[in-house]
Amino acid sequence: xxxxxxxxxxxxxxxxxxxxxxxxxxxxxxxxxxxxxxxxxxxxxxxxxxxxxxxxxxxxxxxxxxxxxxxxxxxxxxxxxxxxxxxxxxxxxxxxxxxxxxxxxxxxxxxxxxxxxxxxxxxxxxxxxxxxxxxxxxxxxxxxxxxxxxxxxxxxxxxxxxxxxxxxxxxxxxxxxxxxxxxxxxxxxxxxxxxxxxxxxxxxxxxxxxxxxxxxxxxxxxxxxxxxxxxxxxxxxxxxxxxxxxxxxxxxxxxxxxxxxxxxxxxxxxxxxxxxxxxxxxxx
Ligand code: NDP
Numbered sequence: 001x002x003x004x005x006x007x008x009x010x011x012x013x014x015x016x017x018x019x020x021x022x023x024x025x026x027x028x029x030x031x032x033x034x035x036x037x038x039x040x041x042x043x044x045x046x047x048x049x050x051x052x053x054x055x056x057x058x059x060x061x062x063x064x065x066x067x068x069x070x071x072x073x074x075x076x077x078x079x080x081x082x083x084x085x086x087x088x089x090x091x092x093x094x095x096x097x098x099x100x101x102x103x104x105x106x107x108x109x110x111x112x113x114x115x116x117x118x119x120x121x122x123x124x125x126x127x128x129x130x131x132x133x134x135x136x137x138x139x140x141x142x143x144x145x146x147x148x149x150x151x152x153x154x155x156x157x158x159x160x161x162x163x164x165x166x167x168x169x170x171x172x173x174x175x176x177x178x179x180x181x182x183x184x185x186x187x188x189x190x191x192x193x194x195x196x197x198x199x200x201x202x203x204x205x206x207x208x209x210x211x212x213x214x215x216x217x218x219x220x221x222x223x224x225x226x227x228x229x230x231x232x233x234x235x236x237x238x239x240x241x242x243x244x245x246x247x248x249x250x251x252x253x254x255x256x257x258x259x260x261x262x263x264x265x266x267x268x269x270x271x272x273x274x275x276x277x278x279x280x281x282x283x284x
Contacts, residue, residue: 001031002031002032002033003030003031003032003033003059003269003270004032004033004034004035004053004056004057004058004059005021005032005033005034005035005058005059005060005061005062005269006034006035006036006037006053006058006061006062007034007035007036007037007061007062007063007064008037008038008039008046008049008050008061008062008063008064008067009036009037009038009039009063009064009065009066009067010038010039010040010041010065010066010067011038012036012037012038012039012064013036013038015036015064016258017034017036017062017064017258017262018034018035018036019283020258020259020262020279020283021034021262021266022034023279023282023283024262024263024266024272024274024279027274027275027278027279028266028270028272028274030270030272037049037053037061039067041066043070043073046067046070046071046074047070047074050071050074050094050108050111051107051108054094054096054107054108054111055106055107055108059095059096059269059270060093060094060095060265060268060269061093061094062092062093062094062262062265063091063092063093063094064092068090068091068092068115068144069089069090069144071090071091071092071094071113072085072088072089072090072091072113074091074111074113075091075094075111075112075113076113078108078109078110078111078112079096079097079100079105079109079110079111079112079113080097080112080113081112081113081114082112082113082114082115083151084114084115084116084118084119084148084151084152085113085114085115086181087147087150087151087178087181087182087185088115088117088118088144088147088148088151089144089147089177089181090115090117090144090147090148091113091114091115092114092115092116092117092148092261092265093113093114093115093116093264093265093268093269094111094112094113095112095114095268095269096110096111096112097110097111097112114265114268115148116260116261116262116264116265116268117145117148117149117257117261118148118149118150118151118152118153119152119260119261119264120257120258120259120260120261120262120263120264121149121152121153121206121230121232121254121257121260121261122149122152122153122155122156123260123263123264123276124252124254124256124257124259124260125204125228125230125252126156127256127260127276127277128228128252128256130203130204130228132153132156132157132158132204133156133157133158134157134158134159135157135158135159135160135203135204136158136159136160136201136202136203136204137153137158137160137161137162137202137203137204137205137206138161138162138163138164138198138202138204138205138206138226139161139162139163139164139205139206139208140163140164140165140195140198140205140206140207140208140209140218141163141165141207141208141209141210142163142165142167142170142171142173142174142208143170143208143209143210145208145232146163146165146174146208147174147178149206149208150163150178150185150190151178151182151184151185154184154185154188155184160191161188161190161191162190162191162192162193162198162202163175163190163191163192164192164193164194164195164197164198165192165194165195165209166194166195166209168192168193168194171192171193172192175190175192178190195218195219195220196219196220196221197221198220198221198224199221199223199224200223200224200225201225201226202224202225202226202227203226203227203228204226204227204228204229204230205224205226205228205229205230205244206230206231206232207229207230207231207232207233207238207240208232210233211240212231212233212236212238212239212240213233217239217240217243218239218240220240220243225247225249226244226249227249227250228249228250228251228252229241229243229244229245229249229250229251229252230251230252230253230254231251231252231253231254232254232257233253233254234253234254234255234258235253235255238253241253256276256280259276259279259280259283260276263276263279
């Protein structure tokens with residue numbers, strides 16, 4: 001029987017998730033149908049669409065902008081949250097809590113939320129051959145994407161973390177909130193600064209800002225260097241990566257993170273492990 005999945009967002013037409021998951025279905029021999037689902041930008045519409053999907057037998061849903069926080073609230077009040085979703089304050093993967101279903105709870109009340117974005121990033125960096133164990137890492141940006149990657153990076157064994165942002169208060173607020181949510185994060189004593197003041201030598205610098213959408217460039221300090229620069233954005237020219245390439249660093253965009261988070265969602269839903277390297281090659 002065909003298993004049904006959706007990615008819900010607004011806008012959604014650009015999403016590459018259906019191609020990625022359709023490939024996973026072919027790789028694993030599962031009969032799946034994965035579709036884009038547009039939704040008006042309000043919580044009531046999101047809840048109505050998701051309830052109808054799972055009530056109708058849907059197996060799993062990915063959640064993208066602007067609904068990740070709404071999905072978090074929805075799951076917190078119903079079927080629960082994974083540790084990564086709790087700390088991220090955001091959900092990108094919806095599934096049903098089987099223990100609740102077994103007790104007779106209806107699907108709409110059994111919605112469970114996970115967040116695979118951060119682990120998708122960690123897996124991609126490791127796939128590229130970089131060890132995070134003992135690494136000195138800087139993240140530029142303090143929005144939802146940065147929030148979601150901090151715990152997985154710490155779990156992967158990084159030594160030091162600095163979060164730089166255009167608006168310093170957002171970086172300090174983020175560290176404060178994350179430290180309350182997780183003792184592993186509190187123990188790490190994350191440093192913060194304004195982006196232009198981020199300087200020194202790092203193993204890895206991750207651009208988690210949305211600046212690539214604007215055509216502007218980040219004000220990077222001349223005394224800032226790294227071995228490996230990673231931009232979470234993909235599918236366009238990225239001045240952040242060009243800047244560090246010119247300084248001799250290796251670089252990567254975030255397309256592999258997208259495939260990585262998708263693979264983890266697929267695994268949560270179906271129990272099938274994806275050969276991400278093979279899938280990435282096929283999707284090139
Ligand atoms: P948010 O809107 O939550 O945060 C945006 C961040 O970018 C803030 O830190 C903001 O700084 C900063 N920023 C925006 N414009 C500028 C600018 N002109 N100059 C300097 N800083 C700027 O976005 P998200 O965190 O959700 O997403 C960030 C990026 O990560 C996006 O590009 C998204 O596509 C990408 N992403 C990629 C994924 C993947 O799978 N590859 C998964 C998830 C996200 P300030 O606080 O000062 O406003």
